[in-house]
Amino acid sequence: MLTDITLGQYYPGSSVIHGLDPRAKILATLLFIAAIFFAESMLSYGVLALFVAAVILLSRLPVLMVLRSVKPLWIIILLTLFIHAFTGEGSNVLYQYGFFRLTEEGLIMGIKMSLRLVFLLLISSILTFTTSPIVLTDGIESLLRPFKCIGVPAHELAMMMTIALRFIPTLIEETDRIIKAQTARGADFDSGSLLQRAKNMLPILIPLFISAFRRADELAIAMEARCYRGGEGRTRMHELVYKTGDFIALAIIVLLIAVLAVMRWGLGL
Amino acid sequence: MQSLIEIKNLKHSYIDTDGNEIHALNGVSLDIYKGEFIAVIGANGSGKSTLARHLNALLLPTEGKCVVAGMDTADDKNLWNIRQHVGMVFQNPDNQIVAAIVEEDVAFGPENIGVPPAEIRTRVDNALAAVGMTEYAKHAPHLLSGGQKQRVAIAGVLALEPDCIVLDEPTAMLDPRGRIEIVNTVKKLNREKNITVVYITHYMEEAMQADRIIAMEHGVIKMHGRPEEIFTKVKELHALGLETPLAAQAAFDLRQKGIKLADGIISNEELTEELCR
Numbered sequence: 100m101l102t103d104i105t106l107g108q109y110y111p112g113s114s115v116i117h118g119l120d121p122r123a124k125i126l127a128t129l130l131f132i133a134a135i136f137f138a139e140s141m142l143s144y145g146v147l148a149l150f151v152a153a154v155i156l157l158s159r160l161p162v163l164m165v166l167r168s169v170k171p172l173w174i175i176i177l178l179t180l181f182i183h184a185f186t187g188e189g190s191n192v193l194y195q196y197g198f199f200r201l202t203e204e205g206l207i208m209g210i211k212m213s214l215r216l217v218f219l220l221l222i223s224s225i226l227t228f229t230t231s232p233i234v235l236t237d238g239i240e241s242l243l244r245p246f247k248c249i250g251v252p253a254h255e256l257a258m259m260m261t262i263a264l265r266f267i268p269t270l271i272e273e274t275d276r277i278i279k280a281q282t283a284r285g286a287d288f289d290s291g292s293l294l295q296r297a298k299n300m301l302p303i304l305i306p307l308f309i310s311a312f313r314r315a316d317e318l319a320i321a322m323e324a325r326c327y328r329g330g331e332g333r334t335r336m337h338e339l340v341y342k343t344g345d346f347i348a349l350a351i352i353v354l355l356i357a358v359l360a361v362m363r364w365g366l367g368l
Numbered sequence: 369m370q371s372l373i374e375i376k377n378l379k380h381s382y383i384d385t386d387g388n389e390i391h392a393l394n395g396v397s398l399d400i401y402k403g404e405f406i407a408v409i410g411a412n413g414s415g416k417s418t419l420a421r422h423l424n425a426l427l428l429p430t431e432g433k434c435v436v437a438g439m440d441t442a443d444d445k446n447l448w449n450i451r452q453h454v455g456m457v458f459q460n461p462d463n464q465i466v467a468a469i470v471e472e473d474v475a476f477g478p479e480n481i482g483v484p485p486a487e488i489r490t491r492v493d494n495a496l497a498a499v500g501m502t503e504y505a506k507h508a509p510h511l512l513s514g515g516q517k518q519r520v521a522i523a524g525v526l527a528l529e530p531d532c533i534v535l536d537e538p539t540a541m542l543d544p545r546g547r548i549e550i551v552n553t554v555k556k557l558n559r560e561k562n563i564t565v566v567y568i569t570h571y572m573e574e575a576m577q578a579d580r581i582i583a584m585e586h587g588v589i590k591m592h593g594r595p596e597e598i599f600t601k602v603k604e605l606h607a608l609g610l611e612t613p614l615a616a617q618a619a620f621d622l623r624q625k626g627i628k629l630a631d632g633i634i635s636n637e638e639l640t641e642e643l644c645r
Contacts, residue, residue, distance in 0.1 A: 232468075233467075233468055233469060233472065261466065261467055261468065262466060264468045265465065265466060265467055265468040265509070265510075268508070268510040269462050269510055272510070314460075314462070314463045317458065317460060317463035317464070318463050318464065318466070320426060320458070321456075321458055321463065321464035321466075322466060322476075323426065323451075324424060324426060324451060324455070324456040324458075325451070325455070325466075325476060325477040325480060325524060325525065325528065326448050326451050326452060326477060326480040326481050326528065327476070327480045328448065328480065332481075332482045333479055333480060333482060334478075334479050334482050334483060334484060334485060334488065335475075335479055335485060335488075336471075336472070336475035336478075336479060336485055336488040336489060336492065337472075337485070338485050
């Protein structure tokens with residue numbers, strides 16, 4: 100029952116976007132998030148929308164699947180829209196009902212804010228759709244490495260993520276087994292009040308934690324036996340190499356920021 | 369033959385959680401030669417795992433000495449060199465696989481010792497081929513069977529190009545098919561790549577494959593010899609809380625009933641041949 104979940108949301112493929120270096124993709128995503136805040140006029144939002152649409156098409160992911168990534172946050176997006184629409188300052192009143200006053204300026208502001216959220220969600224899910232968690236970890240490690248001198252434990256963080264990715268399925272299997280074992284002993288997980296049900300989870304959590312600690316202990320010994328001694332002097336089988344495509348992708352994003360900046364401050368659009 | 373590991377009067381004791389001093393090893397002396405296949409048997413708590421963990425300096429002697437390829441395990445600066453010479457495979461296949469992709473896991477060892485990327489690639493390919501897991505290189509470990517996972521673990525050790533592999537009950541958590549996979553893989557590595565094997569097991573059928581068997585009890589070596597020497601001493605084995613292989617037991621029982629059989633029968637084939645003669 101628990102075993103059929105997929106890890107992350109990686110959607111294997113061979114598109115241009117899939118083939119980009121993970122570091123380039125992470126940087127591009129961060130730059131795009133910055134670009135969102137450069138957009139001011141409706142026209143510049145149109146440019147952003149075109150850009151997002153182009154990326155989705157280039158990634159050759161099922162469009163519906165990408166759009167669905169907005170779903171988990173739809174309440175927040177709607178809330179943003181309504182709060183801005185009904186609280187925005189403006190003279191152009193479209194609708195009034197007692198205390199509530201819908202203004203045109205507020206509505207436009209609300210639409211812009213919700214669009215920002217939607218773009219942000221779409222682009223960051225394209226990152227996780229097109230990059231496997233393992234490659235993503237390599238990318239994060241490589242990007243954080245320069246910050247090691249100020250105390251960012253880049254290698255350790257990446258190793259933690261790798262081990263977490265490796266053990267999540269194993270621990271899920273184990274949870275499944277414990278639930279079955281406790282059910283066989285007469286445990287009841289499906290009835291009673293919310294508090295009661297939370298309490299009933301204890302017989303699952305305690306064995307799970309004990310087993311996780313035991314596994315951690317054994318894994319540590321096994322890693323030591325295979326000469327693991329931290330990130331110092333370590334090499335990698337797959338080394339990340341920037342290719343021309345990665346520079347082009349980053350250049351396009353920088354260009355996007357430039358266009359938006361010129362539209363906002365240069366042309367006043 | 370040249371000895372790869374020399375163990376001299378090895379003692380190991382530790383304090384358990386209740387504050388009692390436990391003597392896990394009480395003076396073990398043993399030479400392990402290059403290229404041999406040696407099996408260690410013994411009941412639970414006989415000290416066989418403790419002995420195994422001294423072979424690559426996961427544990428250090430309280431008294432006595434353990435010397436691997438001329439390097440004393442007690443000397444700190446030999447530590448990583450020793451662990452490259454002696455690899456170790458553990459009981460639970462799940463708890464020794466580090467990465468979420470098979471080939472990444474096999475690469476873990478060579479990455480740790482700073483092997484250049486191109487050479488890691490060839491080492492990983494060779495190691496996976498040696499255990500017959502090449503086609504699973506890109507798979508996720510949790511989707512493999514127990515025997516396959518354990519073969520990946522062996523490949524992970526092989527990628528460090530060790531002289532000796534110590535396997536600590538590698539088949540204890542596997543089904544019969546997985547057990548056969550592992551024993552055959554280990555035998556092949558021993559014969560074809562001349563890798564020294566120290567194989568700790570509860571299964572006498574597996575121990576029978578070895579060149580030499582060590583039987584332990586209470587932290588000392590009680591019996592030591594070739595499989596046909598060990599498994600024909602049925603009473604001594606039982607006294608150590610160990611079983612005998614089925615054929616050896618049957619031959620022993622038949623002799624007790626007064627049926628004359630040749631000496632040194634331990635395998636099913638030998639027994640069948642003797643009975644049909």
